[in-house]
Amino acid sequence: MTRVCLLGKEDVDLRIDIYSYETARRALATYDVSEPWTNTLQLRTNSLGNAVTLLNDLNWYLARLTRDAIIREPSVSTTEWLSRPLARQIRDGDLDPDEPVNRLKVYGVDDDRLVDPTFVLRGDAQEGTYERADYDESVVVRVTKGEFFA
Template sequence: MTRVCLVEDDDSSLPLDLYGYDTARRALATYDLTEPWDNTVVLDTVSLGAAVSLLNDLNWYLARLTSDAFVQDPSVSRHEWLSRPLAREIRDGNVSPDDPINRLKVYGVENGRLVDPTNVLRGSGGDGDYERSEYDDTVVVRVTQDEFF
């Protein structure tokens, strides 16, 4: 299963605000939404393509209600997420899922919320741990070169 994570904007309350829009509610009707972090909504899709398509369908709402959206596909990494643009690039075949990605956005987890996204440059393309001792945990999102700069 490919997972989609939506991070709420400071001024919104997901999923309540998403369900306030009829079109968004219909697009999400077939998915079970969970909230692994207090300021997120996560759902499972059948593939990377389905995840990117869903994000495209929800684009108008995401632009107004979320600060970020990313995807986790087990065929790429079981521990790291992909930014929406990187997921689209992989889906379209412009980037190989096996290509090393060394540009990351690392979120801290504090009091059950994703906070303080920070760009980190990894020395190699492999999986790694990112010590941010001020936080309980971290969430690593691989990003494109354009997103990093």
């Protein structure tokens, strides 16, 4: 199953605010939504295509309420997430899912919150863990070249 995780902006209570919109509430009603980290929402879809489509459908709300939307597709990686633009490129066939990606956005986990996103280059472009020394846990997100250099 493909996982989607929405990261709320600092001034937003994501669960309350996104469900206050009827259209967003209806779009999310068919999913079992959890909160893996503070001010995040996670749900499962049956494919990368469905995950990207759901995020497209929620785009208006995401632009106002979230600071990031990430996707974990097990056929691409079981340990790393994909940025929304990278997931879209894979879904559209513009990027081979087996092509190594060495541009990463790494979040530290502090007090059950995703914090301090840092862009890093992975030297060998192979899947693996990237640890942030100042945090006990890290969340690694593969990003596009455009996101990395923006």
